[in-house]
Amino acid sequence: MLIEGESGAGKELVAMCLHCESRRANEPLLSLNCSAFSPDLLEAQLFGAAKGAYTGADRHRLGLFESLGSGTLFLDEVGEMPPALQAKLLRVLENGEYYQLGETQPRHAEARVLAATNRDLREQVRCGEFRADLFHRLSVLTVGVPPLRNRGEDWWLLSEHFLQLYRDTIKSFTLTPTARAHLSSYAFPGNIRELRNIVVRLGTKYGGQVVDVAELKPELEPELRPRETISQSDDVFGKLTAPGFRLDVEIAEYERRLIMAALSRAHGNLSRAARLLGVNRTTLYSKLSRLAITPPDES
Numbered sequence: 001m002l003i004e005g006e007s008g009a010g011k012e013l014v015a016m017c018l019h020c021e022s023r024r025a026n027e028p029l030l031s032l033n034c035s036a037f038s039p040d041l042l043e044a045q046l047f048g049a050a051k052g053a054y055t056g057a058d059r060h061r062l063g064l065f066e067s068l069g070s071g072t073l074f075l076d077e078v079g080e081m082p083p084a085l086q087a088k089l090l091r092v093l094e095n096g097e098y099y100q101l102g103e104t105q106p107r108h109a110e111a112r113v114l115a116a117t118n119r120d121l122r123e124q125v126r127c128g129e130f131r132a133d134l135f136h137r138l139s140v141l142t143v144g145v146p147p148l149r150n151r152g153e154d155w156w157l158l159s160e161h162f163l164q165l166y167r168d169t170i171k172s173f174t175l176t177p178t179a180r181a182h183l184s185s186y187a188f189p190g191n192i193r194e195l196r197n198i199v200v201r202l203g204t205k206y207g208g209q210v211v212d213v214a215e216l217k218p219e220l221e222p223e224l225r226p227r228e229t230i231s232q233s234d235d236v237f238g239k240l241t242a243p244g245f246r247l248d249v250e251i252a253e254y255e256r257r258l259i260m261a262a263l264s265r266a267h268g269n270l271s272r273a274a275r276l277l278g279v280n281r282t283t284l285y286s287k288l289s290r291l292a293i294t295p296p297d298e299s
Contacts, residue, residue: 012074035271155183
């Protein structure tokens with residue numbers, strides 16, 4: 001089953017509910033974020049590794065498929081999985097067979113797999129970044145988790161839930177009608193995760209008090225600036241009339257600057273840089289290669 005939705009919308013909670021309502025409810029449920037590991041470590045996490053299979057593997061390591069037995073494995077951000085590992089996951093889903101790193105004898109998995117993504121996997125398939133056969137295997141059933149902005153007054157019910165959940169650490173507060181109306185029209189770009197943080201911050205700062213728009217606004221994401229218009233005096237028109245102007249060269253140079261800025265902000269961590277750029281890790285690798293940028297040493 002494939003669970004689709006924006007970051008922070010509650011995809012992992014949906015997976016937990018599906019597991020708890022299934023016949024495997026008494027078996028373990030384990031989660032793995034596919035963007036949090038390098039390709040080799042991700043493979044070791046899934047399938048396990050024999051001693052000496054890779055640098056630092058000083059003992060035999062159990063993989064999640066072996067640890068789970070017939071439980072449920074939740075693969076979060078599955079769109080970040082490297083292509084080579086996608087083929088190995090497909091083999092497990094097709095016939096349950098997998099190999100531990102450093103071993104030649106096949107093992108058999110009995111776990112049920114739930115996957116989640118905040119990306120458009122169909123578009124990634126069209127771009128060659130995700131295997132079509134794996135996509136179809138994962139999405140036998142698809143569950144769409146709507147963003148909070150499309151869920152009416154659910155934000156109010158959830159805010160009451162969070163106040164109750166954290167009642168031992170924060171005090172309740174009261175929203176004025178104006179503040180409540182402001183939140184009702186807010187887009188919640190971070191979805192339920194963002195709402196939880198807003199409630200915690202307001203409860204910490206204004207516990208037992210009345211919160212109006214003036215106190216509320218600093219806790220929300222800043223409004224995006226209106227799109228700027230281009231006038232004839234802007235530098236872009238000068239570039240268009242310059243000798244030898246080529247759009248692809250200009251785009252490539254701008255792309256290079258953005259990637260270098262992201263790598264700098266992420267201190268060389270490719271996964272974090274990819275998230276800053278809004279692309280998956282494999283896409284960033286291909287861009288580094290195309291632009292002749294040497295990937296940083298993440299060790």
